[in-house]
Amino acid sequence: MSRYKVPRGTFDILPDQSYKWQFVINAFREVARGFNYREIITPIFEKSGIFERSVGETSDIVEKEMYKFEDKKGRIFALRPEGTAPVVRSFIENGLMLKPNSSKLYYLGPMFRYDRPQKGRYRQFYQYGIENIGTMNPYADAEVIAFAYMFLSKLGLKNFVLQINNIGCKNCAKDYDNALKEYFKPNLDALCSDCRKRLEKNPKRVLDCKVKSCKEIARDAPSMLDYLDDDCRANFEKVQEYLNAMEIPYIVNPKIVRGLDYYSQTAFEFVDTNLGAQNTLIGGGRYDTLAEQLGGKNMPGIGFAGGFERLLLSMEEEKLPFGLQQKPKVYLVSLGDEARIAGIKIIMELRENGISTEFDPDKTSMNAQMKAANKTGTEFALILGENELIKNKIILKDLGNGEQKVINISDIIMSIKDK
RNA sequence: GUGGGUGUAGUUCAACGGUAGAGCACCGGAUUGUGGUUCCGGGCGUUGUGGGUUCAAAUCCCAUCAUCCACCCCA
Numbered sequence: 001m002s003r004y005k006v007p008r009g010t011f012d013i014l015p016d017q018s019y020k021w022q023f024v025i026n027a028f029r030e031v032a033r034g035f036n037y038r039e040i041i042t043p044i045f046e047k048s049g050i051f052e053r054s055v056g057e058t059s060d061i062v063e064k065e066m067y068k069f070e071d072k073k074g075r076i077f078a079l080r081p082e083g084t085a086p087v088v089r090s091f092i093e094n095g096l097m098l099k100p101n102s103s104k105l106y107y108l109g110p111m112f113r114y115d116r117p118q119k120g121r122y123r124q125f126y127q128y129g130i131e132n133i134g135t136m137n138p139y140a141d142a143e144v145i146a147f148a149y150m151f152l153s154k155l156g157l158k159n160f161v162l163q164i165n166n167i168g169c170k171n172c173a174k175d176y177d178n179a180l181k182e183y184f185k186p187n188l189d190a191l192c193s194d195c196r197k198r199l200e201k202n203p204k205r206v207l208d209c210k211v212k213s214c215k216e217i218a219r220d221a222p223s224m225l226d227y228l229d230d231d232c233r234a235n236f237e238k239v240q241e242y243l244n245a246m247e248i249p250y251i252v253n254p255k256i257v258r259g260l261d262y263y264s265q266t267a268f269e270f271v272d273t274n275l276g277a278q279n280t281l282i283g284g285g286r287y288d289t290l291a292e293q294l295g296g297k298n299m300p301g302i303g304f305a306g307g308f309e310r311l312l313l314s315m316e317e318e319k320l321p322f323g324l325q326q327k328p329k330v331y332l333v334s335l336g337d338e339a340r341i342a343g344i345k346i347i348m349e350l351r352e353n354g355i356s357t358e359f360d361p362d363k364t365s366m367n368a369q370m371k372a373a374n375k376t377g378t379e380f381a382l383i384l385g386e387n388e389l390i391k392n393k394i395i396l397k398d399l400g401n402g403e404q405k406v407i408n409i410s411d412i413i414m415s416i417k418d419k
Numbered sequence: 420g421u422g423g424g425u426g427u428a429g430u431u432c433a434a435c436g437g438u439a440g441a442g443c444a445c446c447g448g449a450u451u452g453u454g455g456u457u458c459c460g461g462g463c464g465u466u467g468u469g470g471g472u473u474c475a476a477a478u479c480c481c482a483u484c485a486u487c488c489a490c491c492c493c494a
Contacts, residue, residue, distance in 0.1 A: 005467095008485070060492055064420075082494085111494080116420075118488065127494060194491075210490080259493060280494060307494030335452060366452050374454040385452060399454070 009115070009123030020312055020322040021126075024155065025108060028128050031151045035143065037106040037130050042086040044110065048078035053293050054085040056261025058201055065113040079112035082260070083129045083305055084287065085294065091133050092296035106130045120278030120310045129284075129305035133291070136300045138235050141266045141286060142242030144302050148270055148282045149248050155311070156320040160281055163253040164243075164268040166236040167204070168228055170289060173264065176227040177203045187217045204257040223254045232265055239266055258283065262290040266302060272314045281314060282306035328358040330416065331373035335366060335385035343384045346394070346412060353413050374399060380416060 006012060013021060032039070048068050055061050067079035080086055087105055096102040108128050115121060130147055132140045145162065152160060168176055180203040188196060191206070195214050198205040207218050228236065243250055250268075258267045267285035275281075284304025291299035315322070330350060334343035347357040358376055363369045366383075373381045383395035388406070396415055397404035407415050 005485075065492080113493080115492070116490095117486080121493075125494065129494090277489065277491095278493070283494060305494060310494065333453080365450095367450060367454080368447085370452095370454040372454085381454080383453070387452080395453090397453075402454085404453085 007123070009117035011122065016325070019325045020315075021308060023323045024308060024311060024315075025128075027154050028106075028108070028151060031147060031154060032106045032130070034150070035104070035130075035147050036101075037104045037132075037147070038101070040087055040090060040105040040107050041109070042080075042083075042090050042107065045077045045079050046086050046089065048076045050085050050089055050294065051078055051081060054088070054260075054262050054290050055082065059259060059261055061113060061260070065115050067112045067114055081113045082111055083107050083109070083127055084131060084260075084262070084301075084303055085290070087129075087131050087303075088133065088287075088290050088296070088301065089294055091131075092291060092294060092299075097134055097297075097299065103134045104130070104132050118278065119276045120307070120313055122309060126308040127305050128308065129303055131301055131303035133301040134299055136235075136288070138238035138266075139242055141235075141239045141302050142246065142248075144284060144304055145239075145243060145250075145268055146246050146248060148284065148304050148306070151306075152270060152281065155315060157281075157314060157318060159273045159314070159318060160270050161273060162248065162250040162268060162270050163256050164239070164250050164266065165224065165252065165254055165256045166228055166232055166239075166265050167224060167257065167263060167267050167285070168232050169264050172227055172229040172232055176222070176224050179222045179227060180204065180206065183221050184217065190214075190217055202257075207255045208257060218255075225252075225254050235265060258285050262287040262293065264288050268304070270306075272310070272317075274317055275310065275314055278310060281310055326356075327377045328356040329378060330355055330357045330380045330382055331369070331376060331378040332357060332359040333366065333369040333373065333381050333383045334359075335364075335383075339384045339386055339389050342389055342409075343382075346382065346384070346409065350413065350416070353417075355413065355416055382412065 029039075048066065051066065052062050057063070061081050066081055068076060069078075070076055087107060091097070091105075106129065109126065110124050111127050112124050114123060117123060130144060132144055145164070149162065167173060181199060184191065184195075184199055184203070184206060188199075190213055191199070192209065192211045192214055195206045195209050195211070198209070204224075206214065207221060209215065209218065225233075225236075240250075240252075256267055256269055263285040265286040265288065268283070269280050270282040272279045272281050282304050283306075284302070286300065286302040288300040289298075290301060291297060330347075332343045332347050334340040343359065347359055350357045358373075358378065360369065360372050363372055370381065379399060381395075381397040381399055383397060383404075388394050392409050393406050394409050394412060395404050396407050396412070
């Protein structure tokens with residue numbers, strides 16, 4: 001019988017790590033409160049059609065990375081590979097457009113993609129994201145970006161850059177795709193085999209190919225910015241105006257492309273400058289046709305998503321603090337059977353009063369219990385032996401400075417709460 | 420899906436094809452009523468798994484699984 005291990009591309013978050021996750025999640029929730037985004041929690045699996053229709057049948061995510069399965073009645077589901085489509089599905093299904101204070105949503109949770117694992121990329125990974133649904137106003141674009149910026153800044157991160165672009169709407173994006181095809185056609189043979197495929201499927205992808213020869217050819221390719229129609233251009237300018245007003249630094253990078261089909265207009269990425277190959281901390285953009293694709297009314301939206309794993313890698317890289325690990329405040333040291341029973345009563349009372357207390361029934365000697373108290377990192381030891389018990393007293397020892405005093409058992413909670 | 424590196428104790432790593440070891444961590448004791456330092460004691464672990472070569476394999480070969488890095492993709 002072989003020992004079981006975590007599935008490939010997944011991992012356990014152990015206690016010495018989980019406090020970091022809690023720290024980052026709490027920070028995210030605080031920023032959400034500041035921007036008045038409220039949490040939405042959707043199922044971890046959906047009808048697979050939701051993703052096929054929105055993310056795109058030809059996207060890598062749908063084509064080869066989805067965990068699809070059939071249930072007992074033959075329905076085809078998928079473990080969600082991303083968070084936006086489910087949120088929009090729920091938004092439509094529950095008529096949130098009609099409910100007050102419900103258009104700005106955030107979510108947290110695991111996503112699943114069958115990809116080859118590497119640094120910063122896992123098969124089950126944890127995303128945080130926000131969606132602002134129902135407005136075309138470019139202020140919403142800027143606010144979503146500001147949210148992301150404030151979140152990263154709040155954690156203390158410095159080694160990142162914000163890149164923004166406008167990839168056009170369904171009208172002008174086509175013109176641009178055609179222009180790109182025209183531009184690359186004479187150089188077709190010089191492009192890598194991937195790029196030749198990309199040129200058919202998604203010509204914009206050729207622009208950020210990493211192959212040297214492709215890069216050189218792409219250097220003088222037409223820029224999306226020259227093909228934007230009036231609306232898109234105006235929108236892009238407004239977004240930048242708002243970002244400037246918010247004093248959020250950014251660079252315009254006409255080469256950033258989002259990989260999911262539903263994106264249009266504003267696209268942006270927060271890229272870490274000293275992570276490995278998987279260095280996109282947060283990616284987001286506008287999706288003005290997504291709701292329609294999912295069978296709802298024509299309804300615009302904008303949002304972003306980020307991965308916690310990369311966030312933690314980045315914070316560790318910058319040696320940023322994650323707050324304190326959980327530790328009990330008090331350790332009970334009891335000696336003898338009677339004192340043990342009395343001690344158990346005491347720790348129950350302490351816990352009821354919100355004082356976190358530890359006790360190890362396997363250790364009986366004073367030495368072993370004191371060592372354990374020290375190792376656990378508690379502030380105080382409460383020492384109760386027969387001598388004290390007879391007098392209704394207990395010893396309260398401060399493990400920081402070694403000072404100890406004898407107090408009445410009835411005064412324990414008061415004495416500890418004072419500190 | 421492609422390429423390269425790596426799999427030995429909880430962990431970090433040793434061991435020219437010839438008896439599997441050390442640091443850290445952990446547990447106990449010195450101190451049967453006082454922690455951190457110190458000292459003493461405590462290691463049979465499917466050498467990832469399965470085959471093969473060999474008198475002999477942790478070591479060489481093949482496969483497989485896992486992991487890391489990169490491509491790709493993206494968070």
